[in-house]
Amino acid sequence: MDNRYYESVIKEMKPFFDENGFKAMEDGSYLCETKAARIEYEEAKQVYSLLIADVEDGNVGEYSQVTSWLFDDSQNEKDAEAVGIDFVDTLRKNMGIKVKRSAVSGAAVDLPTASKGSSMDIAGFTKKVLDIFPVYKEEYKMHVAKYGNFLYMEFFAGTLIPQIKAVLSEGSKKPMKKLYDMLETAYTTGDRETSNMVVAAVSAAVCEDDELKARAMELLSEDNHLKNSVSAFIPVLLKDKKLSEALLK
Numbered sequence: 001m002d003n004r005y006y007e008s009v010i011k012e013m014k015p016f017f018d019e020n021g022f023k024a025m026e027d028g029s030y031l032c033e034t035k036a037a038r039i040e041y042e043e044a045k046q047v048y049s050l051l052i053a054d055v056e057d058g059n060v061g062e063y064s065q066v067t068s069w070l071f072d073d074s075q076n077e078k079d080a081e082a083v084g085i086d087f088v089d090t091l092r093k094n095m096g097i098k099v100k101r102s103a104v105s106g107a108a109v110d111l112p113t114a115s116k117g118s119s120m121d122i123a124g125f126t127k128k129v130l131d132i133f134p135v136y137k138e139e140y141k142m143h144v145a146k147y148g149n150f151l152y153m154e155f156f157a158g159t160l161i162p163q164i165k166a167v168l169s170e171g172s173k174k175p176m177k178k179l180y181d182m183l184e185t186a187y188t189t190g191d192r193e194t195s196n197m198v199v200a201a202v203s204a205a206v207c208e209d210d211e212l213k214a215r216a217m218e219l220l221s222e223d224n225h226l227k228n229s230v231s232a233f234i235p236v237l238l239k240d241k242k243l244s245e246a247l248l249k
Helices: 006-019 077-095 122-132 134-147 152-158 160-170 173-189 192-206 210-222 224-239 241-247
Strands: 035-042 047-056 064-070
Touching (some): 064 241, 122 134, 134 152, 192 224, 224 241
């Protein structure tokens, strides 16, 4: 994969850079009076990283990586924008800058709607999740109001994944059936992004608990393809530090 989305990441960060006095330097870094920031894409690992260094009297100190995002061939410009949003949030916290009150409140954010296409996209999947777990509707609105975009992996890590754990732990037939129907439909009719998210969410919910893993395998037994995908992804998730940090809260 080439680094064609680097400019999309920078574009998302530029308003913050401009607002806080960062200047683009010849080496690709961004420098203000107190901080230097550098965004890198590591081809071998398919990871975007944000590196920050302190600046004293114009001298740039040693850079350290403060956050990173897995970014592979399945992702697109919209995902690159999400990377930029997260990097800005991280840099803002590092500099001790408080978020200005946004003109957009949670009340002004619309809930996601299903697309009219033949396959289910992330918005359609999110709608299904919120239909089944309506307690998270306000959290969705506040999430979008905060970031100005929908960072679905972060959102599902704090909502869908805990709910999958809870449903599997309780083991009641009706909630289990409702959960399975939602996941199986999204997996079989969803686009690549949605299908991958289904597999990742189930894997994250059960990868650290053998009993929950066994219940999940039983629940998914009607769809061997989904079951095998989850089974194959669990060891990948446990070995991948970046994915684990993103999904295991």
